[in-house]
Amino acid sequence: MTTIVRSSRPGQQATAEDDTQGAPADPAGSVGxxxxxxxxxxxxxxxxxxxxxxxxxxxxxxxxxxxxxIIVFSYYPALYNIGLSFFEWDFVAPAPEWVGVENYTSxxxxxxxxxxMKNTAxxxxxxxxxxxxxxLLLGSLLATKLxxxxxxxxxxxxxxxxxGAAVGILWLFMFDPNxxxxxxxxxxxxxxxxxxxxxxxxxxxxxxxxxTWQRLGFVTVICYTAILDLPKDLYxxxxxxxxxxxxxxxxxxxxxxxxxxxxxxxxxxxSAAQAFDIISIMTSGxxxxxxxxxxxxxxxxxxxxxxxxxxxxxxxVLLVLLLIITYVQVRYGDKxxxxxx
Amino acid sequence: xxxxxxxxxxxAEAGSSTPRNKGRNRGPxxxxxxxxxxxxxxxxxxxVFFVPLYWLFSSALKPHQDxxxxxxxxxxxxxxxxxxxxxxxxAPFDRxxxxxxxxxxxxxFLEITLAILCxxxxxxxxxxxxxxxxxxxxxxxxxxxHVTLIVNYITVANLGWLNxxxxxxxxxxxxxxxxxxxxxxxxxxxKDILQAAEIDGAGHLRRMLTIVTPLSSPMILTATLIVMVGxxxxxxxxxxxxxxxxxxxxxxxxxxxxxQEGYSNWGVIMAGAxxxxxxxxxxxxxxxxxxxxGLAAGAMK
Numbered sequence: 001m002t003t004i005v006r007s008s009r010p011g012q013q014a015t016a017e018d019d020t021q022g023a024p025a026d027p028a029g030s031v032g033x034x035x036x037x038x039x040x041x042x043x044x045x046x047x048x049x050x051x052x053x054x055x056x057x058x059x060x061x062x063x064x065x066x067x068x069x070i071i072v073f074s075y076y077p078a079l080y081n082i083g084l085s086f087f088e089w090d091f092v093a094p095a096p097e098w099v100g101v102e103n104y105t106s107x108x109x110x111x112x113x114x115x116x117m118k119n120t121a122x123x124x125x126x127x128x129x130x131x132x133x134x135x136l137l138l139g140s141l142l143a144t145k146l147x148x149x150x151x152x153x154x155x156x157x158x159x160x161x162x163x164g165a166a167v168g169i170l171w172l173f174m175f176d177p178n179x180x181x182x183x184x185x186x187x188x189x190x191x192x193x194x195x196x197x198x199x200x201x202x203x204x205x206x207x208x209x210x211x212t213w214q215r216l217g218f219v220t221v222i223c224y225t226a227i228l229d230l231p232k233d234l235y236x237x238x239x240x241x242x243x244x245x246x247x248x249x250x251x252x253x254x255x256x257x258x259x260x261x262x263x264x265x266x267x268x269x270x271s272a273a274q275a276f277d278i279i280s281i282m283t284s285g286x287x288x289x290x291x292x293x294x295x296x297x298x299x300x301x302x303x304x305x306x307x308x309x310x311x312x313x314x315x316x317v318l319l320v321l322l323l324i325i326t327y328v329q330v331r332y333g334d335k336x337x338x339x340x341x
Numbered sequence: 342x343x344x345x346x347x348x349x350x351x352x353a354e355a356g357s358s359t360p361r362n363k364g365r366n367r368g369p370x371x372x373x374x375x376x377x378x379x380x381x382x383x384x385x386x387x388x389v390f391f392v393p394l395y396w397l398f399s400s401a402l403k404p405h406q407d408x409x410x411x412x413x414x415x416x417x418x419x420x421x422x423x424x425x426x427x428x429x430x431x432a433p434f435d436r437x438x439x440x441x442x443x444x445x446x447x448x449x450f451l452e453i454t455l456a457i458l459c460x461x462x463x464x465x466x467x468x469x470x471x472x473x474x475x476x477x478x479x480x481x482x483x484x485x486x487h488v489t490l491i492v493n494y495i496t497v498a499n500l501g502w503l504n505x506x507x508x509x510x511x512x513x514x515x516x517x518x519x520x521x522x523x524x525x526x527x528x529x530x531x532k533d534i535l536q537a538a539e540i541d542g543a544g545h546l547r548r549m550l551t552i553v554t555p556l557s558s559p560m561i562l563t564a565t566l567i568v569m570v571g572x573x574x575x576x577x578x579x580x581x582x583x584x585x586x587x588x589x590x591x592x593x594x595x596x597x598x599x600x601q602e603g604y605s606n607w608g609v610i611m612a613g614a615x616x617x618x619x620x621x622x623x624x625x626x627x628x629x630x631x632x633x634x635g636l637a638a639g640a641m642k
Contacts, residue, residue: 052467055466055467055468056467056468056469058462058466058545059462059466059467059468059471060468062458062459062461062462062466063458063459063462063463063474063478065455065458065459066455066456066458066459066478066515066516066520067459067474067477067478069455069511069514069515069516070477070478070481070515070517071477072496073489073493073496073511073512073513073515074481074484074486074489074515075477075481075484076492077488077489077490077491077492077493077496078484078488078489078492080492081488081489081491081492084491084492091495091498138386141379141382141383141386142383142386144379146376146379146380146383147380147383148380148383148384148387149383151387152383152386152387152390154626154629155386155387155390155391155394156386156390157625157629157633158390158394158622158625159390159393159394161570161621161622161624161625161632162574162617162618162621162622163573163574163576163591163592163595163617163618163621164574164576164592165574165576165592165593165595165596165614165617166397166592166595166614166617166618169595169599169610169611169613169614170393170396170397170611170614171393172599173396173400173607173610173611174393174396176604176607178411179408179409179410179411179413179607181392181393181396181413183411183413184412184413213389213390213393217390218636221633221636221637222636222637225633225637270485273485274485274486274487276487276576276577277574277576277577277592280576280577280580280596281595281596281599295487298487298488298490298491299490299577299581302490302491302494303494303581308491311491312491315487315488315490315491316488318485318487318488319484319485319488322485322488323483326483
């Protein structure tokens with residue numbers, strides 16, 4: 001049975017090719033076959049072997065600087081960090097001390113770690129979903145050919161170019177309850193501005209808003225580019241069927257954009273979980289741990305409290321979470337849709 | 342058959358709340374009120390992004406008393422550069438600028454050089470285990486950089502590179518994203534040109550320098566811009582690896598300025614933020630299409 005199936009398959013493919021490509025497929029095929037046979041012969045000659053060796057050496061020399069840098073500063077530290085999480089160390093003691101899984105047990109029994117994980121989830125979830133929903137909306141708005149949409153696109157993208165430190169400090173000023181724009185905005189509703197960055201009820205929202213503002217332009221522009229790439233004939237067909245506005249967006253645009261929205265959610269989670277500069281400038285994780293995220297905690301434990309064991313355990317938790325997210329992307333990411341350039 | 346489709350159309354139109362003549366307007370035409378609403382949306386979008394940036398620049402140019410007033414002063418009564426002068430004097434901004442320019446310039450040059458060498462090897466040089474090397478390099482994109490901080494700090498400290506340019510620059514020169522962009526671009530180069538050069542006796546190095554690099558220059562420029570923006574804005578690594586004021590870069594300088602001036606001198610702090618932001622904004626407005634195009638190409642592969 002299997003042999004029959006196997007033998008029939010190439011035959012089917014050949015006919016399918018002939019149907020689609022017609023006559024030109026034949027000469028191309030024969031040209032493709034001829035050098036293969038010739039290279040088979042050449043491979044045995046010493047000249048050919050020398051060439052292969054020389055190319056291999058050259059290849060090695062060309063990729064060595066980059067590959068070595070990647071191994072030394074990416075792979076090695078990621079692995080070594082996992083090892084460090086089983087030790088107790090303070091950067092100063094001559095040798096780290098083995099403590100087994102103690103760093104992890106103390107991490108998972110510490111109530112403030114629960115708060116930090118919750119903060120990370122809120123910060124990541126709100127900024128990713130918020131920038132995606134708003135970005136889709138703004139992206140389709142900019143795709144209408146109205147005046148000033150080009151300028152709006154430029155303005156939206158500009159914050160993405162700025163250092164997170166500058167964005168953070170700008171929002172710190174805007175959130176100033178006395179002289180910031182926040183006071184003006186709340187006064188429109190006859191309310192007082194909260195002390196965003198200095199009260200634990202608001203600090204997490206302050207960094208989330210600032211971060212979302214910075215990321216929104218990037219998401220908008222990617223959505224906008226993707227919307228312009230959508231097949232026009234589908235829209236004409238849908239319009240002929242009487243689909244308009246929201247219906248069109250819900251049943252045609254959204255499904256067609258799903259590979260892009262999926263990609264933006266995954267990369268959004270990965271970068272939000274590592275957001276650091278805005279948090280460092282605006283709140284330093286405070287007051288208390290009210291705006292501390294996993295990425296801030298790694299820094300604080302390692303470089304302010306010099307507790308390397310705890311810090312690397314937290315970093316390992318971050319690594320595992322993000323690798324799971326990446327696995328989801330590789331496994332379920334829709335590679336079928338192909339956007340060129 | 343044709344009557345059936347007409348029926349369908351009519352049913353669909355009757356189903357929707359809009360009047361019948363709407364059908365003739367399909368296509369790019371919209372009722373005026375809808376256009377007005379959409380345009381208001383465009384204006385609101387501009388406001389959301391423009392107002393904070395305007396606030397940043399106008400506050401940096403406002404005299405002290407225009408910042409500390411209520412109601413807020415939207416348009417400064419007079420423009421002053423005193424905030425810039427004060428920011429420049431209250432922190433060693435000349436050093437910050439120099440350090441930022443050196444780390445960004447040298448770092449970008451090295452990273453792009455490595456990316457070109459690497460991408461050329463993957464596209465034009467034969468090697469049996471190419472695929473493994475490629476997976477190894479692209480796979481590093483999936484490793485969250487934040488996780489490598491502690492060990493990289495230990496490595497750099499052991500090398501005696503704390504508070505040095507080597508420590509600031511070298512851990513960041515490994516290139517996966519720029520390499521990938523260049524790899525994608527070099528693959529589209531016509532192999533016949535290179536074959537002709539090979540027959541003429543040009544070796545790999547000459548082919549890379551005189552043919553492939555000039556032909557890829559548009560993508561090299563795009564990758565350079567993207568890498569440059571990333572290095573200029575880099576925050577956590579310079580924060581960790583430097584501890585003396587004379588080795589800090591501009592973004593860390595902002596943190597320094599904030600802790601020094603606190604909430605009491607927003608004009609000066611905004612002036613500092615302008616120092617850090619302005620080079621990137623100028624770069625962006627000059628090369629907007631290239632930067633967005635490169636990032637979008639990376640996003641959509």
